Amino acid sequence: xxxxxxxxxxxxxxxxxxxxxxxxxxxxxxxxxxxxxxxxxxxxxxxxxxxxxxxxxxxxxxxxxxxxxxxxxxxxxxxxxxxxxxxxxxxxxxxxxxxxxxxxxxxxxxxxxxxxxxxxxxxxxxxxxxxxxxxxxxxxxxxxxxxxxxxxxxxxxxxxxxxxxxxxxxxxxxxxxxxxxxxxxxxxxxxxxxxxxxxxxxxxxxxxxxxxxxxxxxxxxxxxxxxxxxxxxxxxxxxxxxxxxxxxxxxxxxxxxxxxxxxxxxxxxxxxx
Numbered sequence: 001x002x003x004x005x006x007x008x009x010x011x012x013x014x015x016x017x018x019x020x021x022x023x024x025x026x027x028x029x030x031x032x033x034x035x036x037x038x039x040x041x042x043x044x045x046x047x048x049x050x051x052x053x054x055x056x057x058x059x060x061x062x063x064x065x066x067x068x069x070x071x072x073x074x075x076x077x078x079x080x081x082x083x084x085x086x087x088x089x090x091x092x093x094x095x096x097x098x099x100x101x102x103x104x105x106x107x108x109x110x111x112x113x114x115x116x117x118x119x120x121x122x123x124x125x126x127x128x129x130x131x132x133x134x135x136x137x138x139x140x141x142x143x144x145x146x147x148x149x150x151x152x153x154x155x156x157x158x159x160x161x162x163x164x165x166x167x168x169x170x171x172x173x174x175x176x177x178x179x180x181x182x183x184x185x186x187x188x189x190x191x192x193x194x195x196x197x198x199x200x201x202x203x204x205x206x207x208x209x210x211x212x213x214x215x216x217x218x219x220x221x222x223x224x225x226x227x228x229x230x231x232x233x234x235x236x237x238x239x240x241x242x243x244x245x246x247x248x249x250x251x252x253x254x255x256x257x258x259x260x261x262x263x264x265x266x267x268x269x270x271x272x273x
Contacts, residue, residue, distance in 0.1 A: 010174060013185055032106075034059055035128055036128050037062075037092065040088050043119075065105055074227060081228075086224055087259050087261065109129070114129070131182070134179045140162055143193065144169065149202050150196070161203075220252050223238060223249070223262075231271075232270050257269075
C-alpha cells in the first residue's frame with residue numbers, strides 16, 4: 001500500500017474514532033492490571049453498560065493484582081456473575097496468582113509471557129500490550145474486522161479471513177500511539193456495524209450466537225448463582241431450584257467440576273478454591 005493511501009486511511013479512522021469515541025472506564029486508566037481485567041471481561045462479551053458496571057465493581061473489590069491473587073474463587077465467581085463464561089473469572093484469579101509469584105506482581109510486558117497466563121490468548125495479550133503499555137502489537141477483533149472489510153474489501157463478495165486482514169492491520173498501524181489508534185478503530189467499527197448490520201457476516205470467522213435462555217451458558221450460570229444462597233448443594237437440590245432435567249444438570253456439573261469451578265464431596269457440590 002502506498003504511503004499516501006495509508007495516511008488517508010489513518011486520517012479517516014482517527015476522525016471517525018474521535019467523532020464516535022466511547023468513554024469506557026477502562027480507557028481512563030493505564031493501570032496494566034485494570035486493563036488486563038477489562039480485556040478478560042471483554043472476551044466473548046460486548047462492551048456496554050453491564051460490562052462497565054461489572055468492571056467498576058470488580059476493580060473496587062480487587063484494586064490490585066495482589067488482592068485478586070488472595071481472593072476465594074467463590075467471591076470472584078459471584079462478583080463475575082452476569083458476564084457468563086465463568087472459566088474466565090477463574091483464569092483471571094489464577095493469572096493473578098502467577099503474576100504475584102512469578103513476576104513480582106507486575107503484569108508482563110512481553111507477548112509470550114502474557115500468553116502463558118491462564119485464559120490469555122494472542123488477542124488478549126496483544127490488547128494488553130497496546131492499551132496498557134502503548135506497544136504496537138497487532139490485534140484483531142470484530143470491530144476492527146468491520147473497518148478493514150468496509151475499507152479494503154467492499155468490491156468482493158467472498159468471505160474475508162483474518163489472514164487477509166492482518167497484513168493490512170500491521171501495515172497501517174499507528175506505531176507512535178497504538179493505544180489511541182486501536183480505540184479509534186474499534187469505535188469506528190462499532191458505528192459501521194450499526195449502520196451496516198451485514199458487514200459482520202462478511203467475515204469468514206462470523207458465528208451467529210444462539211438464544212441464551214436454555215443454553216449451556218444459561219444453565220451453568222444458574223448453577224453458579226445458587227451458591228449465593230448457600231455453600232453446599234446436591235444435584236437433586238439444584239434440579240429442583242433451576243428446574244432442569246437430571247441429565248442436563250449432571251452434564252453441566254461434570255463440566256464445571258472438570259473446569260475447576262466446582263468440587264464434589266460425596267453427593268454434594270461446592271465452589272472450588
